[in-house]
Amino acid sequence: MPDRSPDRHAIGLRNVTKTFAGSALPAVGDLTLAVRPGEIVALVGPSGCGKTTTLKMINRLVEPTSGTIEVLGDDQRSMPAHELRRRIGYVIQQIGLFPHRTIRRNMGMVPELLGWDGDRIAARTDELVGLVGLDPDLLDRYPAELSGGQQQRVGVARALAADPPILLMDEPYSAVDPIVRERLQDELLALQAKVHKTIVLVTHDIDEAMRLADRVAILNVGGVLEQYDTPDGLLAAPASPFVASFLGRERGLRRLALRRVADVEVIEGPIVRPSRTVAEALDVADEHGTSWVAVVDERQLGGWIDRAELEALPGSTSVGGLATQRFVATVGATTPLREALDVIVTSRSRMAAVLDGERYLGMVTIDQVAGGLDA
């Protein structure tokens, strides 16, 4: 079982430097970085920032020039490289399935190296097929017969075959088209919710990093660690102009994508109960400066009535008997703020009703959404 206490590291790099032969400048310079058990860490940066080199040093595909790397509490050099690698899952961009082996054999490669017997490998293979959502009919095919997305799933299944506590992923989704990529990213998050691996992921795509990672390490050319923080932490307070420019101009919008409606305070909104009169409803509209009121009964959102319609009626008429129009601008508590913003700016009401299933929780306006960024 991976240790979840925060002071223990699944992977710990200490003052790690890598200078390749024939190169004057280090690819990675004096990097110290710790990964906690069970978290997804993304290494991001421009090309030449040493992110792939850093990843490959963890499983010793690249040997550090100096510094130490601890894996699961042990110095990684305390065992032969091939034994270390059998304990660490490895997924690469070009996948690298063995063309001469069936999908079944490909998935069983590491267990085979570890000397598992055939029955155990077969049972594990069946389990993996379900875990990564692969069609079992594909097991007896060869890799060339599978689509890119299917091969990617096999690549992940193969890396997880021997149930390693650590998974290293090098640009795992760069070779698939954007639609498949998004689906595979969702699958990884769903998978991670089940398997709780320590995952280190290299990507050049900041959006992918923000989407998948619990913490993001932003590296600059020469393997210099610019900032290491949660996605929200990075967006809220970029440590340097480099980080800010790497995060892009839409930093605020990106932050909104990470936060949810439940993270902000909602307002009660221009609502009236059905038992109220038209005059009272008009007061509510005035108070909120809206041209409409919503009818809410026992936290059930009934619909909205236009102010002009109310003004045409006697003030003592009960609101409950009036025809209402369906409220279209609604969001859920788990809706990302970015989406809520979109709903608000495209609605005539300039507000979105927050619903939890059928229950009315309140309204959000631009002010609430923008206020969410100050937190």
Place this chain on the structure above:
Amino acid sequence: MTPTGTVTGAIIGNARSFIWWEWIFRRPGEIWQRTVEHVQMTVVAVGIGLAISTVLSLIAVRYRWTYAPITWIGSLLYTIPSLALFVALIPYTGLGFVTAQIALVSYTILILVRNIVAGIDGVPAAVREAADGMGYTRARRLWSVELPLALPTIVAGVRIASVTVIGLVTITALIGNGGYGTFINDGLNRQFSTPIVLGATLSVALAVLVDAALVLFERWLTPWARRRSTL
């Protein structure tokens, strides 16, 4: 029939003297014996050639700088005319099997080394990286990943080497090793066209047959390449 005139005269002589079918039909035993000899010479030469080339190729793949000198020596051996090589070797290894095999094996080295190295080099870098990343040792990676994937290229080399050797074995008959070349020598000595045509035809037929057999063998060895077309 008594053949007369020069060799050329015998070959371009009238239709009846060009191939004397009855002479051929009277010798099934001898034809079989020459076939066995020819195949034996070929199999031994290609087998030894493959063994030596595999070792040289693995050295060349492991220590890259050795590749140039290895192919340089291979090319040198390849360019020596076979007759000249026999003459050069006879004082040391005499007339016969060893001399013939030295010559035959020499001719296979360049072809086979080039193909084995090209086959291993042709293994996709991602496959190699995946193997390393999963914890394959170098030897295991070579044996169960690189060599199987290099098979089509290696078999292509074996096909060229076999066809080349089958042709050359007709020449090694000159130093007394049997095979179809015996018919040709016999015909040349007696200025009698039938055995010349017989030896040459059988040699070509054997080359075609062996080549086809190796193609089938390769298909059997590499089911993954075959299945690709089913997509």
